[in-house]
Amino acid sequence: MIGTMRRLGRLFHPQSAKSVILALDHGVSEGMIPGLTEIPLLIEGMKHLPVQGVVLNKGLARASVGSLSLDKNVFVHLSAGTKHGLPTYNQSLVCSVNEALRLGADAVSMHVNIGNDLEDRMLQDFGMVTDEAHAMGIPVMAVIYARGGQIVNELDPSLITHCIRLGGELGADVVCVPYSGDKQSFAMGVATCPVPVFITGGPAQPNWKAAKKMIAEAMEAGASGVTMGRPIFQHKDPLKALAEVCQLVHGSTEGVEVQITSPAKDAAPSKAESEAPPKPKKATAKTAPRKSTVKSAKRRTATKSAKSSPKAKKK
Numbered sequence: 001m002i003g004t005m006r007r008l009g010r011l012f013h014p015q016s017a018k019s020v021i022l023a024l025d026h027g028v029s030e031g032m033i034p035g036l037t038e039i040p041l042l043i044e045g046m047k048h049l050p051v052q053g054v055v056l057n058k059g060l061a062r063a064s065v066g067s068l069s070l071d072k073n074v075f076v077h078l079s080a081g082t083k084h085g086l087p088t089y090n091q092s093l094v095c096s097v098n099e100a101l102r103l104g105a106d107a108v109s110m111h112v113n114i115g116n117d118l119e120d121r122m123l124q125d126f127g128m129v130t131d132e133a134h135a136m137g138i139p140v141m142a143v144i145y146a147r148g149g150q151i152v153n154e155l156d157p158s159l160i161t162h163c164i165r166l167g168g169e170l171g172a173d174v175v176c177v178p179y180s181g182d183k184q185s186f187a188m189g190v191a192t193c194p195v196p197v198f199i200t201g202g203p204a205q206p207n208w209k210a211a212k213k214m215i216a217e218a219m220e221a222g223a224s225g226v227t228m229g230r231p232i233f234q235h236k237d238p239l240k241a242l243a244e245v246c247q248l249v250h251g252s253t254e255g256v257e258v259q260i261t262s263p264a265k266d267a268a269p270s271k272a273e274s275e276a277p278p279k280p281k282k283a284t285a286k287t288a289p290r291k292s293t294v295k296s297a298k299r300r301t302a303t304k305s306a307k308s309s310p311k312a313k314k315k
């Protein structure tokens, strides 16, 4: 397990011990949704931000890994399913751990839906992938949703804690779930899970302010990071959104100052240029020209009861 542990350690920011993973695997499940055109901008711009990794399907991984800086972990996504499938969004393995490794993967990810007609096969796949990946020292991130014919409310807090629990008990190294909106039960699920828990973005947040509030609340509840796609790549300024997510996630660790390099000068042109992260409160020894050190303000605790949006667009 030493290989898995070492690679797992690299998925977290060395100071904050939190993680921001950019999810760019949506083209398979959703087709040409808005924001996919921003992928090249994000792949180029993320090198300037404290983003720990990116989730890519194998074809996009093959096309993109050459452009990614070596400090960014590549998660090759092993499973696929579309909104047109029967049952909808059922997931099948489309890539092996071996193939992922050949593509330069630092970790693998896969998606499991519980409450689905094909739950049993997805769980078998999950068991097989954890065995195969761990035999090669590769960490597994399991993205687990409650989604299928048996499920009425995908964000039901007890279902979200069940997803967390299942991932932890079945051997994932990181479990990734949507945030339920119920801070207390989420915090309990996270605290008792044997491995770190990340949240996904989901389509349910009405606006960016709500998405940021969700991230802040999940971090307060003990989440170790985010694996996020749509709220970032569908934002009108994706690089600015990504920088703000980095601040929220890494800045959630008390006393940690997170260095954010402005993407403005080297990245592909973006509106982020005119809206760079806040000015540094104070410089650190490591501060280099064009870099700013920011320390996120401690956010208010805002517990909110679950508000579900089962009809929202899925992923």
Ligand SMILES: O=C(CO)COP(=O)(O)O
Pocket (backbone or CB within 6 Å): 023, 024, 025, 026, 055, 143, 176, 200, 201, 202, 203, 227, 228, 229, 230, 231, 315
């Ligand atoms: O793809 C994801 C996890 O793999 C999450 O995507 P969203 O943030 O768009 O829900």
